[in-house]
Amino acid sequence: MKTLSLLMTCLLAGLAQAETFEDQFSVPLGEKAPDGQYHQVPDWSKVPDGEMGAAIKRGYSLFVNTQQLKGQGQPNNALQCSNCHLGSGIIAGASPLWGAYPAYPAYRKKNNKVNTYEDRLQGCFLFSMNAKGGEPPAYDSQEIRDLVAYSYWLASGAAISDKLPGRNFFAVAEPAKAPDFQRGQAVYVERCADCHGASGEGKQVAGRHVFPPLWGKESYNWGAGMHGIDKAAAFIKSNMPLSQGGSLSDQQAWDVSFYINSQERPQDPRFKGDLGQTTREYHGKYSQYGLASPVDGHLLGSKAY
Known part of the structure; x- marks a missing residue:
């Protein structure tokens, strides 16, 4: 049972x-x-x-x-x-x-x-x-x-520690090749779109999302940890596709994370009207925020919801 x-x-x-x-x-x-x-x-x-x-x-x-x-x-x-x-x-x-x-x-x-x-x-x-x-x-x-x-x-009975095994996402090695939008799109279409939608909109049944949106106005915003290419790659490698965690290669996990996180989503709540300032203060190596969109070249975050 x-x-x-x-x-x-x-x-x-x-x-x-x-x-x-x-x-x-x-x-x-x-x-x-x-x-x-x-x-x-x-x-x-x-x-x-x-x-x-x-x-x-x-x-x-x-x-x-x-x-x-x-x-x-x-x-x-x-x-x-x-x-x-x-x-x-x-x-x-x-x-x-x-x-x-x-x-x-x-x-x-x-x-x-x-x-x-x-x-x-x-x-x-x-x-x-x-x-x-x-x-x-x-x-x-x-x-x-x-x-x-x-x-x-x-957490009953767990040690007071920030190093409990399994506490975060399992680590994923840096990829041999730089993450790539086109390769990530191919992984997404083959392994993710059935659940999360062709445009990252998620899947609804009777008006309720049964699989979450990965980008767009109903997803996490530009300040969420999951917008980081490294964090999303680790989550994806560990857990996705659902019930098939570990089935993607490290490279595939990084590529599809790059693809997902090169799409617009709700604005970073720390944004005060200056995209460059928000990028410099809060976004680093693994963020696509403030960089050119691989889709149309606009600066990501400038068209955030």
Whole structure:
């Protein structure tokens, strides 16, 4: 039963439509830990009673169906948290919450300060979920509290460390050849378009996205970590196509990441009207922001949504 439930979880990671609480928290071992073992999250039946248990369940619900906050401008796109943190945030090599929670507080170069876990969640809403008006849920909001509770519960028993095996995406080697738009497009058409659409628009059923948009106005914005060619390549190599992680070569992962992240998307919320300044201050080696579009030559970010 757990094996079947886990399979459904993996399949629904891209769909991110789950709204019930199933016994799905038995994680298969990954391949990148030195001893072959990753943190094992608690069984769903062990969720405590009372308000703590209620908060954990609300946090889970928000995580897999973040679109329930759409009316509040959170998110301001078509994504769910579980589109990037696969399997309800439990899968090693897919940025699991059990690996993130014990790693904070931590200094982040992105905002040049020590971040708490609450700060990190706010950042996810601001960038990956493209919070409307650049306003993520308040630090002490019920939504942030519930997501913290869910993350804490998944991390039960984990060491306080920023180096837990499987905590982020598995590393991908730098490619032998510079990432290429045309090669990436060929990979996308062959391996990605069936789920994510010919134009990166995602796939909808009955008006709901069952596979997330990868570019355009309903995707992550130009400030999200996934817009970096290196980060997206690592995620793709580790996890995509869904349930076929590791099937692409390193070169293919870099190429298709380059293709995806050479397309327009919502504006970086740190943009203050000067594309060059935003590029210099916030975008580096692995960002296409502020560079010429391989499609028509316009500077990426200058036509952001």
